[in-house]
Amino acid sequence: MTKGRRTAPILRDVLRTDPRLAATVVAMRLAAAVLTPLDAVALGLLVDAGLRGDVRAAVGWAALLALADVGSSAFNHPAGKLEMTLREKTNFAFERRLLRVSTAPHTLDHLERPEFHDRIEQARDRASALGDVLVRAIALLQAAVLMGVVLFALASVHWVLVALVAAAVPAIYLGGRGEVVRVRGDERAAPSLRLADRLFGLAANAGPAKEIKVNRAEGFVRDRFGAASRRAYRAVDAAEGRALAFTVAGWLAFSVIFVLAMAFVVREAVGGRATPGQVLLVLALAIRLTEQVDEFSGAMSGVRRALLDVRRLRWLYDVGDTTPAVPAPRTPAASGPAAGDIELRDVSFRYPGTGADILRGVSLRLPVGATVALVGENGTGKTTLVKLLCGLYPPTGGAITVGGTDLRALGQERWTAALSASFQDFVRFELLVREAVGVGRLDRMDDDAHVWDALDRAGARPLVEGLPHRLRTQLGPQWPDGVDLSLGQWQRLALARAMMRPYPSLLVLDEPSASLDTAAEHALYERFSRASHFGAATSAITLLVSHRFSTVRMADLIVLLRDGHVAEVGSHDELIQLGGVYAELFELQARGYR
Numbered sequence: 001m002t003k004g005r006r007t008a009p010i011l012r013d014v015l016r017t018d019p020r021l022a023a024t025v026v027a028m029r030l031a032a033a034v035l036t037p038l039d040a041v042a043l044g045l046l047v048d049a050g051l052r053g054d055v056r057a058a059v060g061w062a063a064l065l066a067l068a069d070v071g072s073s074a075f076n077h078p079a080g081k082l083e084m085t086l087r088e089k090t091n092f093a094f095e096r097r098l099l100r101v102s103t104a105p106h107t108l109d110h111l112e113r114p115e116f117h118d119r120i121e122q123a124r125d126r127a128s129a130l131g132d133v134l135v136r137a138i139a140l141l142q143a144a145v146l147m148g149v150v151l152f153a154l155a156s157v158h159w160v161l162v163a164l165v166a167a168a169v170p171a172i173y174l175g176g177r178g179e180v181v182r183v184r185g186d187e188r189a190a191p192s193l194r195l196a197d198r199l200f201g202l203a204a205n206a207g208p209a210k211e212i213k214v215n216r217a218e219g220f221v222r223d224r225f226g227a228a229s230r231r232a233y234r235a236v237d238a239a240e241g242r243a244l245a246f247t248v249a250g251w252l253a254f255s256v257i258f259v260l261a262m263a264f265v266v267r268e269a270v271g272g273r274a275t276p277g278q279v280l281l282v283l284a285l286a287i288r289l290t291e292q293v294d295e296f297s298g299a300m301s302g303v304r305r306a307l308l309d310v311r312r313l314r315w316l317y318d319v320g321d322t323t324p325a326v327p328a329p330r331t332p333a334a335s336g337p338a339a340g341d342i343e344l345r346d347v348s349f350r351y352p353g354t355g356a357d358i359l360r361g362v363s364l365r366l367p368v369g370a371t372v373a374l375v376g377e378n379g380t381g382k383t384t385l386v387k388l389l390c391g392l393y394p395p396t397g398g399a400i401t402v403g404g405t406d407l408r409a410l411g412q413e414r415w416t417a418a419l420s421a422s423f424q425d426f427v428r429f430e431l432l433v434r435e436a437v438g439v440g441r442l443d444r445m446d447d448d449a450h451v452w453d454a455l456d457r458a459g460a461r462p463l464v465e466g467l468p469h470r471l472r473t474q475l476g477p478q479w480p481d482g483v484d485l486s487l488g489q490w491q492r493l494a495l496a497r498a499m500m501r502p503y504p505s506l507l508v509l510d511e512p513s514a515s516l517d518t519a520a521e522h523a524l525y526e527r528f529s530r531a532s533h534f535g536a537a538t539s540a541i542t543l544l545v546s547h548r549f550s551t552v553r554m555a556d557l558i559v560l561l562r563d564g565h566v567a568e569v570g571s572h573d574e575l576i577q578l579g580g581v582y583a584e585l586f587e588l589q590a591r592g593y594r
């Protein structure tokens with residue numbers, strides 16, 4: 001497909017964002033473009049009428065002068081405001097598309113691929129280009145129409161004066177070249193500016209500033225910030241110097257013609273072939289033209305720059321090629337319940353774009369109703385295995401089945417609906433408490449009794465009862481009346497979120513108590529161990545990832561991962577009897593607590 005054809009749908013979308021608003025802005029800008037040079041025409045005619053002693057005509061031209069001046073401001077000013085709205089609306093429409101692209105795949109791997117992530121980030125940075133392209137194109141149209149009116153008015157005095165408009169062409173061209181040089185300078189400065197921005201964020205935000213202060217690294221950050229900003233401005237200053245040379249050359253050419261045109265019209269007036277009003281008219285039009293040279297070259301390079309950015313966004317429209325599809329199921333789509341024993345058969349996994357298998361030959365059966373604990377050293381692949389079980393990645397080798405059905409045949413949507421999970425790096429949803437918990441099951445978000453039940457199951461009721469507006473408390477200190485929570489309190493809400501689905505087929509608790517205090521952790525596991533806890537009561541499989549062996553020991557089945565494969569499996573007693581790595585680690589931790 002050609003470049004033009006692939007850019008066209010983007011531009012069409014830009015126009016479709018709010019066509020009525022866009023048409024209003026265009027109409028206002030065009031009206032202003034016609035009215036603006038009319039003031040020069042009215043001024044010239046007013047002077048001539050005055051010199052003739054024709055008071056009625058003078059009053060008429062004065063009225064036109066006032067109308068042209070007031071009218072052009074009356075159109076231009078609100079048009080500027082409407083353009084801001086148009087730009088914002090276009091940005092939002094684009095961000096909606098970006099969000100759709102990022103969230104469309106059911107799997108996670110596209111988000112973890114650095115090149116996809118970079119592209120999304122860059123696309124977001126360029127989102128303003130779409131609004132810009134429209135607004136700049138309108139500015140270009142306005143400048144072109146205005147110059148057309150000026151050309152017509154000059155020609156009405158004498159055809160030679162058309163040279164004045166012709167002289168604007170090299171000035172516009174050289175001004176445009178200057179803009180291109182400026183843009184390149186900005187691009188060269190961008191990495192240093194980005195670095196300076198990140199460094200500023202490190203020093204000025206409470207979170208990272210803690211570490212900076214404790215390590216006495218303020219001077220280091222300040223020096224790096226200074227060096228990065230100096231680098232950025234060196235690039236910008238050099239570009240400004242060259243751009244200025246282009247602009248000055250353009251203006252010199254225009255000024256020479258300007259002076260010659262004025263000399264010509266004055267000579268015509270002296271010879272009685274032009275009136276004083278026409279001299280004034282040409283002078284006023286030349287001034288208008290001077291303003292437009294700047295406008296036109298600015299708008300032209302703006303459109304060019306925005307189009308360049310728009311072209312870089314074309315991949316979003318071909319996103320079907322860039323987001324990896326979940327491999328086609330080997331078996332036909334299943335229709336039975338997404339429940340039953342989970343079985344992993346010789347599962348291996350490698351993150352996209354990496355060279356090593358993180359999981360190798362993992363074979364396991366997770367029986368219905370069981371609590372299975374996954375243990376192992378840092379980086380052995382526990383969270384990776386959890387992501388596979390949640391269907392966030394398809395295995396690169398082997399298969400995962402639920403009740404005998406391959407997860408891929410089950411369909412990610414159905415499997416996600418049967419899952420519930422709370423992750424170690426839980427999200428702090430800065431919403432109302434009811435919503436932050438209700439996200440766990442959207443169709444019951446507004447059911448207060450259901451939310452309270454989930455809070456009960458996560459042991460978070462006392463926390464919410466202590467908040468100023470209970471379920472209706474706004475979370476997040478930067479919102480009006482928003483409250484902040486401690487890390488452990490946020491984790492309790494994350495747990496409650498996982499409890500919104502009381503009967504999942506798989507409940508994943510990845511380090512669910514990492515931020516909980518001892519009493520809260522104890523209460524949590526008490527609740528789990530009661531009545532062979534949750535799993536047996538609901539036929540869910542509970543998968544627990546934890547480094548706390550005192551917690552792990554109550555699981556029905558303990559799986560020890562080592563270097564991406566299953567090293568030991570069994571109950572606590574069996575593994576202690578085995579006297580292997582689990583027994584060693586358990587003993588080590590138990591000794592630590594004595």
Ligand SMILES: Nc1ncnc2c1ncn2[C@@H]1O[C@H](COP(=O)(O)OP(=O)(O)OP(=O)(O)O)[C@@H](O)[C@H]1O
Pocket residue numbers: 112351354358376377378379380381382383384385
């Ligand atoms: N998105 C990713 N892309 C590439 N490699 C990854 C990705 N996520 C994790 N890894 C790598 O996979 C390995 C296993 O990571 P994983 O998070 O599964 O370990 P873990 O056992 O859960 O560790 P921990 O106990 O520290 O939470 C690590 O070497 C890690 O660097």
